[in-house]
Amino acid sequence: MPMLEVENIHSYYGNIHALKGVSLTVEKGEIVTLIGGNGAGKTTTLRSISGILKPLEGTVRFEGEDLAPFKPHKLVAKGISMVPEGRGIFSRLTVAENLDMGAYVRSDKAEIKVDLERVFTLLPRLKERRSQVAGTLSGGEQQMLATGRALMARPRLLLMDEPSMGLAPVLVESIFEKIVEINQEGMTILLVEQNALMALSIAHRGYVMQTGEIVLHDKASNLQTNKMVQKAYLGME
Amino acid sequence: MTNKSTLKQLFSAGLINGGIIIFLGLVGMIETFSQRDIVSGLVSMGFILLFLPFFVFGYSIAKKEPDQSLRTVLFAGGLTGLVAGFTTALLPILGQFVNIRDMFMNASPTLYSILNFNQGIYLGGLILMIVSGIIGALGAGFLLIPPRLRNAFLQAVVWTVLLGLMRDLLIVMIARWGAISYIFRWIFASSGLTITGALVIFFLVGVVYYWRSGKKQDLPVKKILSKKQKNIRFGKLVAAVILMLLLPQILGIYFSEILDNVGIYILMGLGLNIVIGFAGLLDLGYVAFFAIGAYVVGVLTSPEMGVIQITFWQALPFALLASVTAGVILGLPVLKMRGDYLAIVTLGFGEIIRLLSLSDWLRPYLGGTQGIQRIARPFIGSLELKTQGQLYYLIVAAILIAGFIAWRLKDSHMGRSWMAMREDEDVAQAMGINLVATKLSAFATGAFFAGLAGAIFAAKLSSAYPQSMNLMVSINVLCLIIVGGMGSIPGVFVGALVLMGSPELLREFSEFRYLVYGALLVVMMLVRPEGLWPEARRKLELHESMEPDALPNDIPTVTENPAG
Ligand SMILES: Nc1ncnc2c1ncn2[C@@H]1O[C@H](COP(=O)(O)OP(=O)(O)OP(=O)(O)O)[C@@H](O)[C@H]1O
Ligand SMILES: [Mg+2]
Numbered sequence A: 001m002p003m004l005e006v007e008n009i010h011s012y013y014g015n016i017h018a019l020k021g022v023s024l025t026v027e028k029g030e031i032v033t034l035i036g037g038n039g040a041g042k043t044t045t046l047r048s049i050s051g052i053l054k055p056l057e058g059t060v061r062f063e064g065e066d067l068a069p070f071k072p073h074k075l076v077a078k079g080i081s082m083v084p085e086g087r088g089i090f091s092r093l094t095v096a097e098n099l100d101m102g103a104y105v106r107s108d109k110a111e112i113k114v115d116l117e118r119v120f121t122l123l124p125r126l127k128e129r130r131s132q133v134a135g136t137l138s139g140g141e142q143q144m145l146a147t148g149r150a151l152m153a154r155p156r157l158l159l160m161d162e163p164s165m166g167l168a169p170v171l172v173e174s175i176f177e178k179i180v181e182i183n184q185e186g187m188t189i190l191l192v193e194q195n196a197l198m199a200l201s202i203a204h205r206g207y208v209m210q211t212g213e214i215v216l217h218d219k220a221s222n223l224q225t226n227k228m229v230q231k232a233y234l235g236m237e
Numbered sequence B: 001m002t003n004k005s006t007l008k009q010l011f012s013a014g015l016i017n018g019g020i021i022i023f024l025g026l027v028g029m030i031e032t033f034s035q036r037d038i039v040s041g042l043v044s045m046g047f048i049l050l051f052l053p054f055f056v057f058g059y060s061i062a063k064k065e066p067d068q069s070l071r072t073v074l075f076a077g078g079l080t081g082l083v084a085g086f087t088t089a090l091l092p093i094l095g096q097f098v099n100i101r102d103m104f105m106n107a108s109p110t111l112y113s114i115l116n117f118n119q120g121i122y123l124g125g126l127i128l129m130i131v132s133g134i135i136g137a138l139g140a141g142f143l144l145i146p147p148r149l150r151n152a153f154l155q156a157v158v159w160t161v162l163l164g165l166m167r168d169l170l171i172v173m174i175a176r177w178g179a180i181s182y183i184f185r186w187i188f189a190s191s192g193l194t195i196t197g198a199l200v201i202f203f204l205v206g207v208v209y210y211w212r213s214g215k216k217q218d219l220p221v222k223k224i225l226s227k228k229q230k231n232i233r234f235g236k237l238v239a240a241v242i243l244m245l246l247l248p249q250i251l252g253i254y255f256s257e258i259l260d261n262v263g264i265y266i267l268m269g270l271g272l273n274i275v276i277g278f279a280g281l282l283d284l285g286y287v288a289f290f291a292i293g294a295y296v297v298g299v300l301t302s303p304e305m306g307v308i309q310i311t312f313w314q315a316l317p318f319a320l321l322a323s324v325t326a327g328v329i330l331g332l333p334v335l336k337m338r339g340d341y342l343a344i345v346t347l348g349f350g351e352i353i354r355l356l357s358l359s360d361w362l363r364p365y366l367g368g369t370q371g372i373q374r375i376a377r378p379f380i381g382s383l384e385l386k387t388q389g390q391l392y393y394l395i396v397a398a399i400l401i402a403g404f405i406a407w408r409l410k411d412s413h414m415g416r417s418w419m420a421m422r423e424d425e426d427v428a429q430a431m432g433i434n435l436v437a438t439k440l441s442a443f444a445t446g447a448f449f450a451g452l453a454g455a456i457f458a459a460k461l462s463s464a465y466p467q468s469m470n471l472m473v474s475i476n477v478l479c480l481i482i483v484g485g486m487g488s489i490p491g492v493f494v495g496a497l498v499l500m501g502s503p504e505l506l507r508e509f510s511e512f513r514y515l516v517y518g519a520l521l522v523v524m525m526l527v528r529p530e531g532l533w534p535e536a537r538r539k540l541e542l543h544e545s546m547e548p549d550a551l552p553n554d555i556p557t558v559t560e561n562p563a564g
Helices: A042-050 A072-078 A095-102 A109-121 A124-128 A139-151 A170-186 A196-202 A220-225 A227-232 B002-027 B029-034 B044-062 B070-097 B111-116 B121-142 B149-165 B166-173 B180-184 B195-216 B226-253 B253-278 B287-301 B311-331 B339-358 B390-411 B411-421 B425-430 B435-461 B469-485 B487-505 B505-513 B514-527 B536-542
Strands: A004-013 A016-024 A033-036 A057-062 A081-082 A157-161 A186-193 A203-209 A213-218 B037-039
Touching: A004 A042, A016 A033, A016 A042, A016 A057, A016 A213, A016 B166, A016 B180, A033 A042, A033 A196, A042 A081, A042 B339, A057 A186, A072 A081, A072 B411, A072 B425, A081 A095, A081 A139, A081 B149, A095 B411, A095 B514, A109 A124, A109 A139, A109 A170, A139 A157, A139 A170, A170 A186, A170 A196, A186 A196, A196 A220, A196 B311, A203 A220, A213 A220, B002 B037, B002 B070, B029 B111, B037 B044, B044 B070, B044 B111, B044 B121, B044 B149, B070 B111, B070 B121, B111 B121, B121 B180, B149 B166, B149 B195, B149 B435, B166 B180, B166 B253, B226 B253, B226 B390, B253 B390, B253 B411, B253 B435, B253 B469, B253 B487, B287 B311, B287 B339, B287 B435, B287 B469, B311 B339, B311 B435, B339 B469, B390 B411, B390 B435, B390 B487, B411 B425, B411 B435, B425 B435, B469 B487, B469 B514, B487 B505, B487 B514, B505 B514
Parallel strands: A033 A186, A033 A203, A081 A157, A157 A186
Antiparallel strands: A004 A016, A004 A057, A203 A213
């Protein structure tokens, strides 16, 4: 049984048909990437999974359970954490408070402390800056913070929306290294990216999305050599 | 020396300064305030209002001078003052030829003669210019005095002026003290302070402050308190509490009345601070819950309303319940709204409640324009709380409870979800926060505090009128939160004391209340946007002082790089 199973979902913004039957699966322990150009519907897919946008058709199952009846805020407790697009940190709270908010639904104080240490080991920059107001962090640090905060919920599935957005290439590389590290510790990750080159280099499998539909699905290594992907997303002729 | 661009600055500062004084004159403040003596026969409040701007402008223009030598500083201040005085002197001259009074009824001969030192427009204008130049230079020179002396001087002036302003009230208060009162009598003249009184206060405060500010410097860092210091601290706290409990006895009826009103605003401020400061929901109809609290107590306790007649304490839970319910009812339709839309809808809600209380339709139940009279006062045992002094204790008790609740809520799970929601609703939801519950709880808690304030208010006046439930109440509460510091609990107390207390102390003031509020808010936003007693976080955010070399060099700079 796949950990996450999205089956033929249709989502709408008013009468804009944003997702036209999207299906995808994520197995336990995988990094699966969803790539595609601007406006393809990647963020919409994540919003539909988390229930912020309710799909009008189709199902989303997490560990076999249909997510449709759950309100979006119930998802964290179920084991799904989101790193929102554009970093979405609480910019007026400090780094430590942001991380604290990540563990909002948990009450196991001792375990939270353990996880905080783990996040600090993984992302040492956050430890240095723990009492700094998050809005004053650099873009890369903010992305680390959003990631660390999502981990504080101790999820089993991590949904990441364009962690590379607006970052310099060096930083993108270090963020992606962290993603691999997180995955190697056992985290399952669904990674939405425009930066197909980077995403495919770390993912196990990939889905290619265009105007609300999945047009390709294969192992990441195969997608890297796929002519169409190379032309459209990797800028190769 | 002074180059062309600084000259230009001096002139424009002088013009602005003159403009301000002309404005203060035309709205009538200078004339009204000149009837209020600070030092009997010598200095009036109008006099201070007229000359203080020259001083302040002289000071701040000198502060901007790159060259801080005595000569340039005095020159800058003096010139600014001169220009300002010249600008001001134009008003009476203009008034001679044009009838300004048609437009500005405060452009009276009295105002002109104040501006002209009673010497006619030309000679008077000249004197004004000379005086303003000198004051401007003095203001500039003030900058060069050592800070410790400067602060002591400022404190001394502020205290002298305050005591002079409050003379009428202080006299009444002192009269209650029996024999000791004679020690203080000689300080006060028939209006304002006597000259000796003013001098004594000035030097006393100045010397004490100077001496204390010198002592403070060699105090150790505050963080770690020795046992002795802790004891001292505890002692101070006990003393403060005792003083607070004795206040009505010491101060008398008039002050108690003011304290009661301030207290009711503190209660409301604590509530609105939760809604706006903690949860970030801009609620402009806050008075509605106050009205509901007051009216429920009214309807249930007044014999006029014929429904039932119960005691204040029996009615209070119903009043609170009604306000909280109203809070939830208001919250439901606005769940999806943010910022300005929320503000407009809540504003409308406040008006609806007021209009309902005013309506003929509900007159049999709410009394229409006449409101409700003969509302029951609270009893404690067989003692009816009815004087200002007695009600003071009820209000203090309510504030203590409300303050404690607010303080505990702030760091609670709920407090954190309010804060997260204020920052970003979508992300808060992604953290597992139930937005519906969080929003409704903020509205409900805020409404609870306002309902409590309203209930006490109704019992205090023993009546409830639609007129006292108007929009200005909401605006006042909002202003006091902003002035005190958004999201700060001590800020609510400070804001309420400053905004609600001071106009009561200065009756001439109340005419210009909203003018002063407006000016105060603008100045606050420029000088101290975080409020008078800000929350630690806001201070961090608005005045973060990160030295550039504290940043490690190995962080690559972030550039916009739309990957694709
Ligand atoms: N709130 C909304 N209301 C209406 N249309 C929307 C809304 N959000 C997204 N859309 C539309 O839905 C389509 C898919 O948007 P989506 O945000 O999912 O794209 P994306 O693949 O995440 O793009 P990007 O890589 O630029 O973030 C776009 O055409 C977009 O204009
Ligand atoms: Mg997107």
